[in-house]
Amino acid sequence: MKPVDPAIKQRFSRVKAVYFDLDDTLCGYWLASKAGLRATFEQHPVPAYTTNEMIAAWGKTFRDFSPELKEKTQLFHEYLTSGTVTRTHQMALTLLSLGIDDNELAKRLSQSYMVERDRNLKLFPDAVEVLEKLHGKYPLGLITNGPADIQNQEVDTLRLRNLMDNIFIEGEMRIGKPHQIVFDQAAEAVKCMADQILMVGNSYGHDIKPAIEYGWVTAWIRRDTDVPISSNSGKPEEKPAGEPEPDITISDLTELLPLLGV
Ligand SMILES: [Mg+2]
Structure with missing residues (x-):
C-alpha cells in the first residue's frame, strides 16, 4: 500500500458516513454479465x-445501444422501472445483427440472461470484509444507478439490505448519478456536511467526479x-485528462480501513 498524504488522512478523519456504488464496486457486475451470457447461449x-x-x-450491440438509451425517453422511462423491456430489446437487436428476426427467441434469451447473471452475481471478498468491519461504526449506504x-434484486441476492442504512436507486428516484439531487438526498439522509x-465507486464519471464537485471525500x-x-x-x-483527482485511488476496498480508523 502506498503511503498516504497527511492532508488526505486529515480529510478522512472528518468522515462520518460512507456511501458505496454497487456494480463493480461491491460486486462483480461485468463478471456476472459475462458468465450469464455464456450460460444463456450454451443452454x-x-x-x-x-x-x-x-x-x-x-x-x-450493447456498445451501440446503451449510449442511445437515455435519449430514447419512452424506453428510458420503462427501463427505470424494469430492466426487462430494454434487455429484451437489446437481445432482439443482437439477433437482428446476425440476420435473425425472432422476438420470442429474444424473450427466452433475455429471461435466461437475467436469471443466470443474478445467479453469478457475488460480492467481492474485500467488499464482504469491509462491510462487516464498517457496519455499526459508520452509517452505510448505497447509491446505485439502474x-x-x-x-433491488441485486441488493437481495447479495444480502445487503440489512447492512445498509440508506439505499438510493436511480430507478426509484427517477434520476441517478451524477445528478446533484441524488447526492444531496444521500447527504440529508445521514445529516452530514458534504466533507463528512x-x-x-468504480465509475469516474458517475461516482467520483460528481462527488468531488459536491465536496465529498472520494475513493x-x-x-x-x-x-x-x-x-x-x-x-x-x-480518468479523462484534466479532470480532478480523487482523494485516493485503490485496487482493494480494505485499503479504506486504516483511513477510517478500523
Ligand atoms: Mg459501478
Whole structure:
C-alpha cells in the first residue's frame, strides 16, 4: 500500500458516513454479465453461431445501444422501472445483427440472461470484509444507478439490505448519478456536511467526479475485472485528462480501513 498524504488522512478523519456504488464496486457486475451470457447461449444455442460469436454480437450491440438509451425517453422511462423491456430489446437487436428476426427467441434469451447473471452475481471478498468491519461504526449506504427491479434484486441476492442504512436507486428516484439531487438526498439522509461523507465507486464519471464537485471525500476503486463486454480497450475506465483527482485511488476496498480508523 502506498503511503498516504497527511492532508488526505486529515480529510478522512472528518468522515462520518460512507456511501458505496454497487456494480463493480461491491460486486462483480461485468463478471456476472459475462458468465450469464455464456450460460444463456450454451443452454439456448442459436443455430450457426458459437457461444463466443453470440457474446461478441451482444457486446457490439450493447456498445451501440446503451449510449442511445437515455435519449430514447419512452424506453428510458420503462427501463427505470424494469430492466426487462430494454434487455429484451437489446437481445432482439443482437439477433437482428446476425440476420435473425425472432422476438420470442429474444424473450427466452433475455429471461435466461437475467436469471443466470443474478445467479453469478457475488460480492467481492474485500467488499464482504469491509462491510462487516464498517457496519455499526459508520452509517452505510448505497447509491446505485439502474432499473428499480434489477437493482433491488441485486441488493437481495447479495444480502445487503440489512447492512445498509440508506439505499438510493436511480430507478426509484427517477434520476441517478451524477445528478446533484441524488447526492444531496444521500447527504440529508445521514445529516452530514458534504466533507463528512465518503463516496466509494468504480465509475469516474458517475461516482467520483460528481462527488468531488459536491465536496465529498472520494475513493476511486479500480479493479482489473471491471471491463464491459463492449470495451474496446479491454481495460477499466481511465480518468479523462484534466479532470480532478480523487482523494485516493485503490485496487482493494480494505485499503479504506486504516483511513477510517478500523
Ligand atoms: Mg459501478
